[in-house]
Amino acid sequence: MKCFYHTRYRFYKPQISTTPSFFLISDIHFSPKVHSERLNAITKHAAQQKPDYIIIAGDLVDSLDAIDTTAKLRRLCAWLTRLGEVAPVFIGLGNHDFYRRNPKYKNIFSKERHWYTADNQRLTDALRNLDKVYLLDNQSFEDRQLYIFGFTVSPDYYQLDHEDNTTTIFHPGNEDKNILRLDLKQLDPKLLHNLPTHKAKIAIVHSSVYLNDPAIAPFFADFDFVISGHMHNGIVPPLINDFWRSDRGLYAPGKHFFPHQSRGHVASANQKTIICGAVSTFQDSAKPLTFLNASFPVFTASLECTHRETYARKPDVKRQYLSFPK
DSSP: OOEEEEEEEEEEOTTSSSOOEEEEEOOOOBSTTSOHHHHHHHHHHHHHHOOSEEEEESOOBSOGGGGOSHHHHHHHHHHHHHHHHHSOEEEEOOGGGGEEEOTTOOSTTOSBOSEEEOOOHHHHHHHHTSTTEEEOSSEEEEOSSEEEEEEOOOGGGSOBSSSSSBOOTTSOBOOOHHHHHHHHHTSOGGGTSSOOTTSEEEEEEEEOTTTTSTTTGGGGTTOSEEEEEOSGGGGOOHHHHTTOOSSOOSOOTTSOSSOSSOSOOOOSTTOOEEEOOOSSSSOGGGTTGGGGGGGSOEEEEEEEEEOOGGGSSSOEEEEEEEEOOO
């Protein structure tokens, strides 16, 4: 489907001295299967939105195998450089940004695990050398109107639910809240607390699963918004997606059916979690299901902070399909 499903979020934030805007994407799952047409369309679409900043909420690559040659890595960096010409780009890391494929894995019914965790230094070094592109790996960035922090959870957080080193589609993975909490406690408190009150305060956290959990939410209490992805909009088909107003999805990668915290359902002005759908709903590693991408749009979003009191009671949320720019 050569179109975007774009969601605009407009929140009343009188304490922020300026009114910054953000273009949001997640789960690009870059690989040779992500065609240049799609990447170029995203760049043009972002430019049309005229954001002050661009945020990529993790899973930039499908696996480290997708950039294992100089040509593949240059193609990714060239696209990010073009995106950076639209607005500064901030990238958080997701689980796939640490993965390599297990050569013993055959398909979604295989008993072998699909991935193993590998050193991603080549990827991170390349990203740090790009102009106007900022990799936030447990790091923050601050300017006159924005404080943004990118939280990288340990790859062990995305564990499997059994210890025998096998998995199938019928034995999905689990996520370990204890590891998430430990990682957050080990951060420098200055990254999370006593943040500047007059600036927009954004956290990038790839997985949305535990963001509303009472043990985790206090760590992000000082932020205005937490931007996440990971759940691929719960794989909800377009026609259903237009009418289903719930945070539940049908399925999400590595999860059980009907998971909570899967979709960008905003119900109140106090809600701070923005869950982005995926650029690649079925990534290359999801074979043989990748043909279904023809039935799904590219999910994008924009986030605006406003001083208009009209939106004090309830944020303005608008969803629409937009054709790829020519």
